[in-house]
Amino acid sequence: AQSVTQPDIHITVSEGASLELRCNYSYGATPYLFWYVQSPGQGLQLLLKYFSGDTLVQGIKGFEAEFKRSQSSFNLRKPSVHWSDAAEYFCAVAPWDYGGSQGNLIFGKGTKLSVKP
């Protein structure tokens, strides 16, 4: 069965420091991969996605993620964190269907990011 693991429940970084949030997936083929962000009291917003091609993908708000097939990972990075980045981040996988449809999204359990001034 497909699954997504986010090993870190909570991470604290200083404002201006770099950030890397880890995500590992379990899936037989190359899946569609996503990162979402949830600000307190809000719904989720799509940060970026990977379907195929270049393994380094750029997203909104200065985030990027790198797909590494050999490690089954899709880690999220940002070179310099801002206080407004404090939120919860979810990695997700949509299994690919031979009929051309994506399957339902499977979410990781999330990583909460706190930012120190």
Add this chain to the structure above:
Amino acid sequence: NAGVTQTPKFQVLKTGQSMTLQCAQDMNHEYMSWYRQDPGMGLRLIHYSVGAGITDQGEVPNGYNVSRSTTEDFPLRLLSAAPSQTSVYFCASSYSTANTGELFFGEGSRLTVL
């Protein structure tokens, strides 16, 4: 643009009561879904729909019903509320089944069952 609208934002129920969480989207999206979010559990899929008149179960469907009579609306019904259904519920939609991963979320409905 309204996007995905959920009502109510907050609700308190007593065990055994029934209620409906409303979800409407104005983007003409084909795919709609309901998730519940619980601390430490991430988001879990309850039900989803790939078009008007078509619904299916997700990971945690027990105790919930859905219907999709129009493209815009996808209400979630709790038949007989239980404390285990205390959660935050999110409705989400995407343009088509070819990109169900690119979801637009509502702001959530926080439900407490006493």
